[in-house]
Amino acid sequence: MIKLKIAELLTSDQFLQEVEVNGWVRAFRSNRFIAVNDGSTINNLQCVIDFENTNEEILKRINIGAAIKVVGTLKESVGSQQSVEVEVKSIEILGDANPEEVKLTILSPKRHSLEKLREQAHLRIRTNTFGAVMRVRSKLSFAVHSYFQKNNFHYVNTPIITGSDAEGAGEMFKVTSFDLENPPKNEDGSIDYKKDFFGKETNLTVSGQLEAETYALGLGQVYTFGPTFRAENSNTSRHLAEFWMIEPEVAFCDLDGNMDLAEDFIKYVVKYVLEHCKDDLEFLDKRHEEEEKSKPQAERSEMSLLKKLEFVTENNFKRVSYTEAIDILKNSKPNKKKKFKYPIEDWGTDLQSEHERFLVEKHFKCPVILFDYPANIKAFYMRLNEDGKTVRAMDILFPGIGEIVGGSQREERLDVLKEKMKALDIDEEELWWYLDTRKFGTCVHSGFGLGFERLVLFVTGMTNIRDVIPFPRTPQNAEF
Secondary structure, X not given: OEEOOHHHHOOXXXXXXXXXXXXXXXXXXXOOEEEEEOOOOOOOEEEEOOHHHOOHHHHHOOOOOOEEEEEEEEEEOOOOOXXXXXXXXXXXXXXOOOHHHHOOOOOOOOOOOHHHHHXXXXXXXXXXXXXXXXXXXXXXXXXXXXXXXXXXXXXXXOOOEEOOOOOOOOOOOEEOOOOOOOOOEOOOOOEOHHHOXXXXXXXXXXXXXXXXXXXHHHHOEEEEEEEEEOOOOOOOOOOOOEEEEEEEEEEOOOHHHHXXXXXXXXXXXXXXXXXXXXXXXHHHHHHHHHHHHOOOHHHOOOOOHHHHHHHHHHOOOEEEEHHHHHXXXXXXXXXXXXXXXXXXXXXXXXXXXXXXXXXXXXXXXXXXXXXXXXHHHOOOOEOEOOOOOEEEEXXXXXXXXXXXXXXXXXXXXXXXXXXHHHHOOOOOOOOHHHHHOOOOOOOOEEEEEEEHHHHHHHHHOOOOHHHHOOOOOEOOEOOO
């Protein structure tokens, strides 16, 4: 007997072989045709049952959502909807699904909102949309590791618990073993963290970059891919409190090499899913098309989802300095007609998503890499340019979502790094180990960070970042 996943059976030509299928009922028509899905593909397998010779009690239990085991003969289908089907010899109900309860859940044929589905994360994965999104996410994750391993990067697991704030954001979750109602105090009334588990104040990390840098300066080129956390009280469609970050760091690499790496990496992973997630992406492409129809004409995307993905893989990214971008934005129609929510007035303005999307979608009409940003709007570790006012930073901007990658050439000069830390009131003692990397064979090195959920969002065409992570963590929400 052949026991294969439905994805394999649907492309099989092993006709007249006896097969075993395990899955969940998606539909049951005419007391004869059972649509079964096991999660391996968005497509269902049709199992044809001889209802006249099947126990009536079994037939009553073949409900949407029920888990079943089917044994039967694989045959070439006479129907137009599928190439193969299974002629059922025996059927076993492995897990019942009460039809009355099913009507109230996401498994009923009635369409539910994405917000409603998030309330039932244990069931939403049974829907076509989330099944497709999570299979694409899985393949993207594999592609990330595949790219770096093929290019001789070393995978480094950086700490989740840290005593440093790499971004200087201050919006971090504290980690403590104290009784919060009665923590030990210093004489001045402040909390005595020396008595805490780690002997100091610690938090959940916002980035593995600083630790990755230390390993790049010994292993040459490394990457991290793990969870990061931000205690930003934001309920927008772009923010999560827990998300995954991809962060490569490369020794002996300047900003140009960093931009080359980021572009090559993105093209590789997008091309990988185009090749390996064809059915899911075709479904998501149709979903995206329907969603676009509901938008005002001016807000609709000029490209389908698949065209957008192919456009990324087939075109060079446009490289533009921040200064040039500011000139373009200042002289743009939306800025002159005061259509931007945040008008561009002077050099030094921190670009918002609306500005980034204008550059990508309206002006250049391709992915854009902006570089050489003002030093005062970027992090302390970015290398200062000779002009003394810009840093060797770069952001990659994509249609629909704006910034998808942020990176820089790192400041390798110890004296300059110390000056920048002093200006930003960053404690040298706290980052002594980071400063030490500039004392023992320092070199030009670079890296970038890519929010994995932002990447999944772009590739799947979804519009809310909460819909591309299995269990979203957001303000006032830590279910499941």
